[in-house]
Amino acid sequence: MDKDRVKAFTNKVFGDMAGAMSAGLGYVGVKTGLFRAMAGKGALTPAQVASAAGLQPRYVEEWLRGMASAGYLEHDPATDSYRLPDEHAFMVASDETDHFMGGLFCMVPVLMRVAPRVAEAFRTGGGVPFEEYGRDGIEALDLLNRGQYEQRFASHWLKSLPEATARLQAGASALDFGCGAGAVVLALARAFPRSRFTGIDRSGESVAAAERALAAAADSAELALRVRFAAQALADFPAGEQFDFITACDCIHDLAAPVETLRQIRARLKPGGVLMVIEPKAANTVEGNAHAIGTMYYGFSVFHCMTQSLAQGGPGLGTCMGPAHIGELMREAGFGRTEPLDIRSNVLSFYAVRH
Numbered sequence: 001m002d003k004d005r006v007k008a009f010t011n012k013v014f015g016d017m018a019g020a021m022s023a024g025l026g027y028v029g030v031k032t033g034l035f036r037a038m039a040g041k042g043a044l045t046p047a048q049v050a051s052a053a054g055l056q057p058r059y060v061e062e063w064l065r066g067m068a069s070a071g072y073l074e075h076d077p078a079t080d081s082y083r084l085p086d087e088h089a090f091m092v093a094s095d096e097t098d099h100f101m102g103g104l105f106c107m108v109p110v111l112m113r114v115a116p117r118v119a120e121a122f123r124t125g126g127g128v129p130f131e132e133y134g135r136d137g138i139e140a141l142d143l144l145n146r147g148q149y150e151q152r153f154a155s156h157w158l159k160s161l162p163e164a165t166a167r168l169q170a171g172a173s174a175l176d177f178g179c180g181a182g183a184v185v186l187a188l189a190r191a192f193p194r195s196r197f198t199g200i201d202r203s204g205e206s207v208a209a210a211e212r213a214l215a216a217a218a219d220s221a222e223l224a225l226r227v228r229f230a231a232q233a234l235a236d237f238p239a240g241e242q243f244d245f246i247t248a249c250d251c252i253h254d255l256a257a258p259v260e261t262l263r264q265i266r267a268r269l270k271p272g273g274v275l276m277v278i279e280p281k282a283a284n285t286v287e288g289n290a291h292a293i294g295t296m297y298y299g300f301s302v303f304h305c306m307t308q309s310l311a312q313g314g315p316g317l318g319t320c321m322g323p324a325h326i327g328e329l330m331r332e333a334g335f336g337r338t339e340p341l342d343i344r345s346n347v348l349s350f351y352a353v354r355h
């Protein structure tokens with residue numbers, strides 16, 4: 001046995017455990033408002049942080065030590081004070097923006113809560129149904145994606161689809177399939193005031209969250225004239241109802257009957273229309289996914305995406321479908337052209353799919 005390899009691997013396991021604990025501490029930082037309480041304030045003593053956040057001093061003190069040890073905070077031993085650097089605050093105390101990373105931490109308890117059941121499913125088969133991730137799961141998914149949908153979709157991502165943009169500007173009908181908590185529908189409805197938007201999702205709890213988001217919007221009266229959400233299958237839409245533009249964001253890999261569902265989506269796309277697919281960014285090979293984001297996505301897959309599809313008797317496509325697999329699926333569903341869109345992102349891949 002190579003002793004250096006044993007040593008290196010020991011360090012790696014400790015590093016991974018440290019990462020898991022840092023993510024858990026990060027979750028606490030987002031959930032309790034600790035990151036926000038420290039942002040832009042410079043060096044603070046534990047008592048000052050506890051007071052600013054309105055939290056229990058002893059918990060805050062231990063959290064500060066852990067986050068300093070993890071490199072999230074800077075500690076000054078002379079004054080026993082802690083500082084959240086501006087660059088870190090930009091990522092973790094920036095809720096509602098397209099650079100907020102705190103939504104990732106919120107996935108941790110949602111995913112780890114089901115870990116014993118997932119381990120059991122390795123023996124018994126089946127999985128954990130989407131519904132059992134609960135409202136927390138829907139909120140975490142929303143938090144993960146919403147900032148980007150609100151701040152990048154219409155203004156940046158759609159630049160790569162000028163013909164769809166022109167149709168939406170002129171007044172079109174659009175569908176967001178698997179709409180979750182409704183962020184894509186609401187963002188696009190605001191950007192294209194002449195168009196009508198429908199969001200559908202098989203999860204009633206997600207549609208309820210989308211309806212709450214619509215009702216809470218400052219411009220809800222105007223939006224409500226052009227936006228509808230439904231926990232409805234495409235097959236139940238009126239015969240012949242079709243859309244100029246369809247989006248499927250972070251959901252194709254979750255499908256329980258992907259080819260059949262994509263065929264239904266195709267049947268609802270008007271001639272000349274575009275289906276825009278957004279999927280987690282992944283390579284076609286295991287080696288191509290051997291990096292931090294790939295590892296994170298395989299974890300999301302085992303603890304959520306693959307597992308909720310297997311729970312419905314689906315194929316469990318998993319989070320890391322590379323472009324080759326996506327192209328194959330689209331072909332099988334009858335689509336003629338699937339083209340990757342040239343949109344820069346560390347975590348997402350974009351495709352335009354046409355009849």
Ligand SMILES: C[S@@+](CC[C@H](N)C(=O)[O-])C[C@H]1O[C@@H](n2cnc3c(N)ncnc32)[C@H](O)[C@@H]1O
Pocket residue numbers: 130141142145177178179180181200201202203206248249250251254255256261
């Ligand atoms: C990972 S979530 C993404 C939600 C949202 N699109 C977003 O990007 O934040 C996947 C969504 O697809 C929905 N979904 C899965 N299978 C579906 C189906 N057959 N019909 C409609 N929605 C489906 C799930 O209920 C879930 O809300």
